[in-house]
Amino acid sequence: MLKICLNAVAPVHNGIVKGLKGLLVTPFFRPLETITKPENESDVFKLFLDFFSKPRIRGGVHAEQNKAQTATQNIVYQFPLPKKLYIPLQQHVGKPAEPLIRVGDNVLKGQLLAYSQGLISAPVHAPSSGVILDVNDYPAPHPSALPIRMIVLETDGKDEWLETHPVDDPFQLTPEDISLRVGAAGIVGLGGATFPTAVKLNMGRENQIDTLIINGAECEPYLSCDDRLMQERAEQIIDGVRLMLHGMVTESAVVAIEDNKPQAYLAMQAAAQPYPLIKVLQIPTRYPMGWDRQLIRYVTGKEVPVGCRSSEIGVTIHNVGTAHAVHKALRYGQPLVSRVITVSGGAVAKPMNVEVPLGTLISELFDFCQVNMEQTARVIMGGPMMGDALPHAGLPTVKATSGVLALTQDELKNTDEQPCIRCASCISVCPAGLRPLDMANNIRINQLDVAVDLGLKDCISCGCCSYICPSNIPLVQYFKYASGEVVARQQAQHKSEQTKRLIDDRNARMERIARQQREEELIRIAAKAERERLKAQQETLV
Amino acid sequence: MMANMKPNSGAHVGVKASVSLIMWQVMLAISPATVYGLFCFGWPALNLFIITVLSAVFFEAFCLRLGGKLAKPVLMDGSAVLTGWLLAMTLPPWAPWWIGVVGSGIAIILGKQVYGGLGQNLFNPAMLARVALLISFPIEMTTWANVSPLFFSHSPGLIESWHITFIGLENLDATTGATTLGFVKTEFSQNRVLVDILKDYSGFLNFIGWTRGSLGETSTLLLGLGGVWLIRQGVIKWYIPISLLLTVTVLAGFFHTLDDQHYVSPFLHLSSGSLMLTAFFIATDYVTSPNTKTGQLVFGAGCGLLIFVIRTWGAYPEGAGFAMLLMNSATPLIDYYIRPRIYGRDRKGKPLEIPKS
Numbered sequence: 063m064l065k066i067c068l069n070a071v072a073p074v075h076n077g078i079v080k081g082l083k084g085l086l087v088t089p090f091f092r093p094l095e096t097i098t099k100p101e102n103e104s105d106v107f108k109l110f111l112d113f114f115s116k117p118r119i120r121g122g123v124h125a126e127q128n129k130a131q132t133a134t135q136n137i138v139y140q141f142p143l144p145k146k147l148y149i150p151l152q153q154h155v156g157k158p159a160e161p162l163i164r165v166g167d168n169v170l171k172g173q174l175l176a177y178s179q180g181l182i183s184a185p186v187h188a189p190s191s192g193v194i195l196d197v198n199d200y201p202a203p204h205p206s207a208l209p210i211r212m213i214v215l216e217t218d219g220k221d222e223w224l225e226t227h228p229v230d231d232p233f234q235l236t237p238e239d240i241s242l243r244v245g246a247a248g249i250v251g252l253g254g255a256t257f258p259t260a261v262k263l264n265m266g267r268e269n270q271i272d273t274l275i276i277n278g279a280e281c282e283p284y285l286s287c288d289d290r291l292m293q294e295r296a297e298q299i300i301d302g303v304r305l306m307l308h309g310m311v312t313e314s315a316v317v318a319i320e321d322n323k324p325q326a327y328l329a330m331q332a333a334a335q336p337y338p339l340i341k342v343l344q345i346p347t348r349y350p351m352g353w354d355r356q357l358i359r360y361v362t363g364k365e366v367p368v369g370c371r372s373s374e375i376g377v378t379i380h381n382v383g384t385a386h387a388v389h390k391a392l393r394y395g396q397p398l399v400s401r402v403i404t405v406s407g408g409a410v411a412k413p414m415n416v417e418v419p420l421g422t423l424i425s426e427l428f429d430f431c432q433v434n435m436e437q438t439a440r441v442i443m444g445g446p447m448m449g450d451a452l453p454h455a456g457l458p459t460v461k462a463t464s465g466v467l468a469l470t471q472d473e474l475k476n477t478d479e480q481p482c483i484r485c486a487s488c489i490s491v492c493p494a495g496l497r498p499l500d501m502a503n504n505i506r507i508n509q510l511d512v513a514v515d516l517g518l519k520d521c522i523s524c525g526c527c528s529y530i531c532p533s534n535i536p537l538v539q540y541f542k543y544a545s546g547e548v549v550a551r552q553q554a555q556h557k558s559e560q561t562k563r564l565i566d567d568r569n570a571r572m573e574r575i576a577r578q579q580r581e582e583e584l585i586r587i588a589a590k591a592e593r594e595r596l597k598a599q600q601e602t603l604v
Numbered sequence: 605m606m607a608n609m610k611p612n613s614g615a616h617v618g619v620k621a622s623v624s625l626i627m628w629q630v631m632l633a634i635s636p637a638t639v640y641g642l643f644c645f646g647w648p649a650l651n652l653f654i655i656t657v658l659s660a661v662f663f664e665a666f667c668l669r670l671g672g673k674l675a676k677p678v679l680m681d682g683s684a685v686l687t688g689w690l691l692a693m694t695l696p697p698w699a700p701w702w703i704g705v706v707g708s709g710i711a712i713i714l715g716k717q718v719y720g721g722l723g724q725n726l727f728n729p730a731m732l733a734r735v736a737l738l739i740s741f742p743i744e745m746t747t748w749a750n751v752s753p754l755f756f757s758h759s760p761g762l763i764e765s766w767h768i769t770f771i772g773l774e775n776l777d778a779t780t781g782a783t784t785l786g787f788v789k790t791e792f793s794q795n796r797v798l799v800d801i802l803k804d805y806s807g808f809l810n811f812i813g814w815t816r817g818s819l820g821e822t823s824t825l826l827l828g829l830g831g832v833w834l835i836r837q838g839v840i841k842w843y844i845p846i847s848l849l850l851t852v853t854v855l856a857g858f859f860h861t862l863d864d865q866h867y868v869s870p871f872l873h874l875s876s877g878s879l880m881l882t883a884f885f886i887a888t889d890y891v892t893s894p895n896t897k898t899g900q901l902v903f904g905a906g907c908g909l910l911i912f913v914i915r916t917w918g919a920y921p922e923g924a925g926f927a928m929l930l931m932n933s934a935t936p937l938i939d940y941y942i943r944p945r946i947y948g949r950d951r952k953g954k955p956l957e958i959p960k961s
Contacts, residue, residue: 360627367948367949371949447617451616468616469616473616474616474625482723484723494947499895534622536613538614
């Protein structure tokens with residue numbers, strides 16, 4: 063009876079809450095108490111209990127979505143193969159890969175170009191068939207555009223695959239073997255963190271985690287590549303999730319999808335239906351819901367201590383794109399050579415999600431999507447909240463590139479900086495519980511130590527504070543500058559300490575030598591005196 | 605160094621907000637109460653209002669020029685206008701012109717610019733000026749004009765108003781009187797009890813603001829509506845106003861129940877003096893209030909407590925100005941002790957323990 067009542071009440075309650083939410087939406091997008099959507103009657107109880115427990119979401123903003131332009135169209139696969147591909151040797155966290163090809167070599171699609179080095183690293187494969195033109199330094203897809211090592215591949219247009227050797231049933235493989243194959247396929251976290259997936263699988267297995275979370279939040283505005291992937295390739299993603307579970311010897315997985323992607327949710331739920339171990343969960347739409355630690359807290363209620371990996375508390379988190387790449391690697395033996403990228407923004411005439419080979423220049427992507435470069439005020443790699451502004455479009459796409467945006471001046475936040483009025487919006491939106499305004503004030507007067515004490519190192523650069531600031535203070539810019547400066551100062555201090563130590567050592571050594579010389583001199587003088595004494599004695603005797 | 609850097613890290617998009625937008629929204633929220641106050645107290649009040657706001661803008665421009673800065677862009681943020689406006693709201697409506705000028709000078713120069721301008725001040729500039737004026741010029745600051753609305757026959761006309769503002773008020777007894785709180789305070793000292801004191805008191809008129817008082821503080825109704833609108837707009841949060849008003853209500857209710865002849869009722873507290881203006885527009889000043897939700901609740905409660913204590917047992921009938929200054933000075937302390945917990949750390953900043961499963 064009670065269940066029936068609650069069932070009847072829940073939608074009404076939801077409606078009222080939504081109505082209120084709509085009523086209260088303000089030009090400032092102040093964070094309102096987020097209401098989770100109860101899925102069934104037991105969740106209503108949970109919701110009721112949660113009201114009295116600590117909040118599971120902290121901070122965050124309701125940024126304007128701008129996803130509809132791309133999220134409503136199918137992924138485009140007809141991207142014309144570029145003449146040249148620029149493949150950086152480092153597209154992941156850790157050590158860069160080491161090339162094993164020579165200039166002039168003919169390579170096939172999927173052939174290993176550079177092998178992974180060290181414990182945390184990932185190999186790089188040929189995104190298409192062709193000839194190696196060069197292995198040299200080229201501008202990196204980074205705000206600095208400083209040169210990094212890249213392999214330049216001239217494609218031959220055949221796009222000919224290397225013969226692959228897929229296994230018949232990957233579930234017969236040992237978990238260790240799964241990790242090895244995932245590692246050999248060059249798969250890294252495709253949500254943007256680019257941490258080598260195999261290393262994460264190993265950590266999950268070694269720590270005997272109990273939950274695998276699949277991050278389908280995609281909370282960044284504009285981006286919809288994960289959304290489309292979930293809608294169009296849900297079964298493949300679920301297969302990848304099952305393979306990951308097998309690789310980590312883990313029993314349960316939760317796919318978390320923001321509730322602004324109802325179609326992706328339905329597709330994933332349908333695909334996960336046969337596997338009761340995989341639960342698909344709708345989560346509130348709120349940036350930065352896709353921050354791994356926020357998601358872990360929301361889904362499991364656990365908080366990852368500072369300085370720990372999530373696997374240490376029994377949770378591992380992977381992106382949906384990564385799950386899809388794992389599926390391709392294990393079912394078809396295909397390494398990671400392409401990815402789906404969202405191209406969007408006000409200056410893009412044909413915004414879309416498009417699958418491109420890694421190493422494609424952004425400029426070619428822009429030509430394909432008809433970007434008006436005159437209107438483009440800023441080119442951004444990644445989302446508009448955490449992405450980096452690029453100095454020009456002649457830079458390659460990499461494994462981390464989830465989106466490339468060409469934003470017009472109208473879309474950008476005003477950069478006309480005004481004094482801080484201590485409105486504390488930045489404090490209320492900070493998901494990490496920091497006080498951005500105090501940190502920024504201390505950085506401005508060069509008190510970096512104070513900023514570190516205030517929690518500079520706990521900043522995740524999510525951009526919520528910069529987003530909300532009415533005085534248009536580029537807070538994240540301050541924090542990134544300060545973090546870099548702190549490291550530089552530590553290095554400088556370390557260097558001066560080393561120099562001082564060397565000087566001290568040298569002084570001590572010189573002193574020791576001088577003392578030795580003095581002592582030898584004294585001994586010599588004493589010996590001489592002794593000799594002369596003996597001589598005189600002998601003379602007197604004679 | 606930083607200013608010349610082209611921003612290359614996020615967020616690249618953001619809310620379309622600005623300091624001036626916030627200031628204009630606050631002004632919009634207090635304008636109904638202001639218009640009502642100007643109507644109730646007529647031309648002399650309008651003179652004083654204009655003089656106060658203009659001199660606030662003048663002093664701001666003067667200080668900026670003195671500091672070698674361009675005045676126009678800073679003036680456009682509206683903060684000086686708002687400071688002058690809020691100060692004018694708290695002045696006796698028929699005060700002479702120089703009260704407005706001196707008050708604006710204190711507010712802008714001593715209250716704001718000597719600290720380094722917008723966002724740097726420790727005390728709320730308008731309240732600092734109000735308290736300084738009250739202590740320095742007690743007669744002018746406690747001469748409360750009767751309600752004499754514009755265009756009413758017995759109200760001063762335009763010419764007469766210039767006389768009041770620039771030369772002074774004659775026949776004081778006929779045109780002025782005491783505020784409700786002031787009247788209660790003096791009558792208590794005559795050992796009278798509330799049932800006698802409040803014989804002619806109308807709760808309704810007090811609530812809508814048809815009573816003697818500061819220029820813009822009388823209408824509890826309009827100030828409350830303006831405040832609620834500001835909360836709804838997201839310009840201010842409810843933490844400070846609600847905790848302040850609740851504290852006053854609870855304290856007043858408690859003492860009123862104990863002895864209803866010597867402690868005025870919560871309703872009279874809420875609808876008198878500058879409580880509403882303080883709760884919604886003064887105490888919520890971003891610069892001088894704490895940054896966190898808990899801190900703001902504590903701050904509001906502290907303000908409420910002090911206002912009640914000063915009103916009930918202090919020498920002044922109204923304690924909002926003093927209460928605000930005291931709590932402003934406690935703001936850095938509150939912010940130091942009440943801060944959000946950093947993710948993955950405990951309240952002391954140590955990393956959390958890994959839970960044993």
